[in-house]
Each structure stands twice: as structure tokens, then as C-alpha cells.
Amino acid sequence: MGKNQHVVPHDGQWAVRGEGNQRVTVITRTQQEAIEIAREIARNQRSELLIHRPNGQIRDRDSYGNDPHPPEG
Secondary structure, X not given: OOOOEEEEEEOOEEEEEEOOOOOOOEEEOOHHHHXXXXXXXXXXXXXXXXXXXXXXXXXXXXXXXXXXXXXXX
């Protein structure tokens, strides 16, 4: 499983930052653009996407990790 991806406010714009990283992965004009990029990274790394509000609080999260209840068979 890879690093969780955070969509965070960044100098009046939005950024995608891997959990624990000091540097941002990408900066976008809109939160929606950042969400789309972060979602793709989270899917590829099988990690979580955490979307923050402008004040920094988490407003939403999606998990793209391993299914805790895989189908039997």
C-alpha cells in the first residue's frame, strides 16, 4: 500500500501532497483538479484520498486500498 494522498489548500490554490512529504506533488487552480489527480494516484498506490477544506479540516475521504471483505471463492 502506498502513501495516502491529501488534497490541501496551498497559497490560494490547491495541492496534492503525499502523506509525510514536505513537498507537494502538484499544484492546481481548483480543488476539483487536485481531487482528480490525487484520486488517480491513490488508486494506483492502493491508498486513501483525504480531501481537506480551505481551513485545513478533512471534509471527505475515499479508500482505494485492499478490500477488507473480498469475495469468497
